[in-house]
Amino acid sequence: MTDFTQTRQMFDIPDGMIYLNGNSLGPMPVAAPEKMTAFLRDEWRTELIKGWNTKGWWMQTNELGDRIARLIGAAPGTTVVSDTLSIKVFQAVSAGLAMVPDRKVILSDNGNFPTDLYMVEGLMRLKDDGYALRLPDPQDVLDNITDDVAVVMITEVDYRNGCRHDMKAIIEKAHHHGAVVVWDLAHSAGAIPVDLAGSDVDFAVGCTYKYINGGPGSPAFIYVAPRLLDTVEPFLSGWYGHESPFTFDTDFRPVPGQITRMRIGTPSIASFNLLSTALDVWDQVDMDDVHARAVELSDLFITQVEARCPGVTMASPRDPNQRGSHIAFRFEHGYACMQALISQGVIGDFRAPDIMRFGITPLFINEDDILKAAAVLEDILKNETWKEDRFQVRGQVT
Amino acid sequence: MTDFTQTRQMFDIPDGMIYLNGNSLGPMPVAAPEKMTAFLRDEWRTELIKGWNTKGWWMQTNELGDRIARLIGAAPGTTVVSDTLSIKVFQAVSAGLAMVPDRKVILSDNGNFPTDLYMVEGLMRLKDDGYALRLPDPQDVLDNITDDVAVVMITEVDYRNGCRHDMKAIIEKAHHHGAVVVWDLAHSAGAIPVDLAGSDVDFAVGCTYKYINGGPGSPAFIYVAPRLLDTVEPFLSGWYGHESPFTFDTDFRPVPGQITRMRIGTPSIASFNLLSTALDVWDQVDMDDVHARAVELSDLFITQVEARCPGVTMASPRDPNQRGSHIAFRFEHGYACMQALISQGVIGDFRAPDIMRFGITPLFINEDDILKAAAVLEDILKNETWKEDRFQVRGQVT
Numbered sequence: 001m002t003d004f005t006q007t008r009q010m011f012d013i014p015d016g017m018i019y020l021n022g023n024s025l026g027p028m029p030v031a032a033p034e035k036m037t038a039f040l041r042d043e044w045r046t047e048l049i050k051g052w053n054t055k056g057w058w059m060q061t062n063e064l065g066d067r068i069a070r071l072i073g074a075a076p077g078t079t080v081v082s083d084t085l086s087i088k089v090f091q092a093v094s095a096g097l098a099m100v101p102d103r104k105v106i107l108s109d110n111g112n113f114p115t116d117l118y119m120v121e122g123l124m125r126l127k128d129d130g131y132a133l134r135l136p137d138p139q140d141v142l143d144n145i146t147d148d149v150a151v152v153m154i155t156e157v158d159y160r161n162g163c164r165h166d167m168k169a170i171i172e173k174a175h176h177h178g179a180v181v182v183w184d185l186a187h188s189a190g191a192i193p194v195d196l197a198g199s200d201v202d203f204a205v206g207c208t209y210k211y212i213n214g215g216p217g218s219p220a221f222i223y224v225a226p227r228l229l230d231t232v233e234p235f236l237s238g239w240y241g242h243e244s245p246f247t248f249d250t251d252f253r254p255v256p257g258q259i260t261r262m263r264i265g266t267p268s269i270a271s272f273n274l275l276s277t278a279l280d281v282w283d284q285v286d287m288d289d290v291h292a293r294a295v296e297l298s299d300l301f302i303t304q305v306e307a308r309c310p311g312v313t314m315a316s317p318r319d320p321n322q323r324g325s326h327i328a329f330r331f332e333h334g335y336a337c338m339q340a341l342i343s344q345g346v347i348g349d350f351r352a353p354d355i356m357r358f359g360i361t362p363l364f365i366n367e368d369d370i371l372k373a374a375a376v377l378e379d380i381l382k383n384e385t386w387k388e389d390r391f392q393v394r395g396q397v398t
Numbered sequence: 399m400t401d402f403t404q405t406r407q408m409f410d411i412p413d414g415m416i417y418l419n420g421n422s423l424g425p426m427p428v429a430a431p432e433k434m435t436a437f438l439r440d441e442w443r444t445e446l447i448k449g450w451n452t453k454g455w456w457m458q459t460n461e462l463g464d465r466i467a468r469l470i471g472a473a474p475g476t477t478v479v480s481d482t483l484s485i486k487v488f489q490a491v492s493a494g495l496a497m498v499p500d501r502k503v504i505l506s507d508n509g510n511f512p513t514d515l516y517m518v519e520g521l522m523r524l525k526d527d528g529y530a531l532r533l534p535d536p537q538d539v540l541d542n543i544t545d546d547v548a549v550v551m552i553t554e555v556d557y558r559n560g561c562r563h564d565m566k567a568i569i570e571k572a573h574h575h576g577a578v579v580v581w582d583l584a585h586s587a588g589a590i591p592v593d594l595a596g597s598d599v600d601f602a603v604g605c606t607y608k609y610i611n612g613g614p615g616s617p618a619f620i621y622v623a624p625r626l627l628d629t630v631e632p633f634l635s636g637w638y639g640h641e642s643p644f645t646f647d648t649d650f651r652p653v654p655g656q657i658t659r660m661r662i663g664t665p666s667i668a669s670f671n672l673l674s675t676a677l678d679v680w681d682q683v684d685m686d687d688v689h690a691r692a693v694e695l696s697d698l699f700i701t702q703v704e705a706r707c708p709g710v711t712m713a714s715p716r717d718p719n720q721r722g723s724h725i726a727f728r729f730e731h732g733y734a735c736m737q738a739l740i741s742q743g744v745i746g747d748f749r750a751p752d753i754m755r756f757g758i759t760p761l762f763i764n765e766d767d768i769l770k771a772a773a774v775l776e777d778i779l780k781n782e783t784w785k786e787d788r789f790q791v792r793g794q795v796t
Binding site for chain 2: 012014017019021024025027028032033036037040041044045046048049050051052057082083084085086087090094110113114115117118119121122123125126127128129135207209215216217218219220233234235236238239240241242245248249250251252264265266267268269270271274342347349351352
């Protein structure tokens with residue numbers, strides 16, 4: 001049984017802050033500064049170039065990948081970390097298209113996080129061969145899986161309202177129609193139980209700076225189904241994916257049968273160090289426990305907000321199985337209200353036009369935080385604090 | 399005038415080590431642990447999601463790019479950092495091909511660092527449209543620039559023997575024949591003076607973990623000529639390159655007229671912190687001083703090795719203007735000899751079949767180091783130390 005009192009102590013949250021934005025950027029593990037200093041001092045400084053071998057830098061892509069694999073229902077040897085999520089989307093979709101060369105349609109939905117769509121648009125421009133991106137409303141994805149679809153690319157949990165796609169249903173229909181499926185787990189990994197192996201997913205990608213707590217811009221990951229590892233095409237074919245990178249041959253030969261072939265270039269080892277420290281927490285955690293606890297806390301938050309905050313309405317599904325691990329509320333003056341919340345140490349975020357988002361992350365959030373956050377929100381609404389001038393000016397919303 | 403006594407004190411080299419491998423992985427700046435701890439404590443921990451705005455994370459790609467631009471003869475606003483060099487090669491070559499859509503030949507040379515060739519091979523497979531990669535010997539590049547060449551992609555300094563291509567001659571001939579030029583500055587940036595603006599280079603890419611000292615796997619950079627910034631195609635079109643990323647539109651519109659359009663996904667801010675600390679040293683340095691000093695030290699090393707070490711022969715050009723900032727020597731038993739050197743604290747590296755490489759990096763190497771290194775090498779050869787069993791076993795050579 002996961003000990004959430006213990007995991008909470010493993011994060012360094014500023015005093016007085018209730019951080020409900022772990023769905024955007026997770027907080028820092030307490031151990032991060034010490035572990036990073038040890039890396040700088042004992043690895044980079046001391047080992048220098050030898051560190052690639054003596055400290056295992058060369059294979060950390062795979063070792064960190066295996067630790068993430070456990071959280072997303074994947075077998076060891078199927079997941080590697082590196083690069084950004086945008087790059088991983090490109091890798092997965094380009095490889096998927098090559099598996100269905102006679103089809104020209106990529107199916108996603110208009111609620112997908114835009115960078116996924118942008119990367120596919122760039123890929124289509126590059127291939128310049130009649131490809132089309134089909135973007136129905138999220139609820140119409142299933143109906144749009146037809147025999148002309150090459151790749152279905154879906155983000156499991158909607159970044160705005162937290163709606164969760166039915167992964168099994170989409171995969172089954174996609175495979176039935178001969179399409180390849182790419183799942184973006186940006187808002188799933190570390191948020192909800194995912195069963196990549198059991199669901200027969202072809203490709204999955206995700207990031208580690210949200211629920212996984214790897215730090216700002218920490219590396220992304222890619223998963224490839226074991227049955228595809230012999231044949232999957234790494235079009236972003238860097239030397240890190242070469243069968244024998246240190247023979248320095250002029251032609252590319254991907255590592256046979258291994259996820260290692262999806263590696264590209266030389267990754268940031270400092271960013272791996274931070275991710276490893278975050279995974280030291282996750283190694284002690286069971287995803288089913290996390291989910292059960294997140295549902296408890298989410299239901300408490302929903303009940304509290306609905307009881308105390310008239311005018312604020314639920315924008316996320318009420319059924320916990322139909323959502324991820326953040327809760328979205330609509331409020332006409334959501335931007336100003338969120339600024340007022342932040343000014344009082346309750347950190348959520350805002351997504352246009354009127355959505356206030358709150359990440360429910362049991363590793364460091366408990367009932368007390370939830371009750372306090374709801375009380376602060378009630379107070380802001382009651383006193384119309386959000387009307388203050390200082391909360392009206394819109395800045396960049398990250 | 400650059401103060402090399404001062405810059406030497408700004409790096410933390412282990413006692414007794416003579417580090418002649420700054421051409422592979424630069425050493426750690428003394429300030430790195432403190433700066434990183436401050437970043438973790440005052441930025442990630444304290445600011446959390448707000449850090450993207452309050453700590454300027456969002457534009458560090460460009461600010462770091464401008465600081466590198468000064469070292470490579472580029473104007474501010476032409477260079478951004480992020481991702482890996484492999485990805486940057488892909489970006490530059492794919493954009494270059496789009497500028498010459500009627501041509502199908504990419505010209506490089508068979509001495510280029512393999513990942514550049516691998517990335518182009520992947521790009522060609524992806525485009526699947528009759529492209530060919532022409533790979534003459536390095537000295538024959540100029541003769542191979544013909545009217546069918548779309549993109550000339552050359553690494554200025556050969557990673558093995560340090561030979562330097564004639565950048566101006568290649569650019570002039572390439573432009574005369576209507577080809578686009580992509581320069582890889584992996585062994586140039588921070589090593590030799592580069593004049594991207596004055597040489598009318600179209601694209602340049604490079605890494606920051608070698609001479610720049612950004613740490614293992616620190617981010618890469620890409621330069622685009624100002625005259626191309628309005629029209630250059632970012633095929634790896636992530637949300638970081640979008641004109642208005644926070645409106646979350648479904649279609650990609652590149653930032654008009656700015657290098658920012660070549661950004662892709664969310665970058666590692668921890669890796670930016672280390673790079674920034676390294677650039678704190680470089681901000682005090684003049685590249686012409688660095689080069690003059692490197693030539694002095696290199697000539698001293700060559701003279702010493704040739705006088706003291708029979709059987710070891712120069713593999714780099716004698717003319718300093720025809721080489722980068724590392725010196726390669728051939729020795730039949732180079733692998734074992736390099737292991738013996740490393741065991742005595744003189745760190746260079748080996749490249750098959752018989753090349754021992756030594757990086758000459760004036761920021762932290764002085765005459766004393768050079769003389770000691772030559773003396774150790776002489777001793778190893780005289781006593782045939784390299785014949786010891788422990789130096790014969792080949793491991794992975796990074």
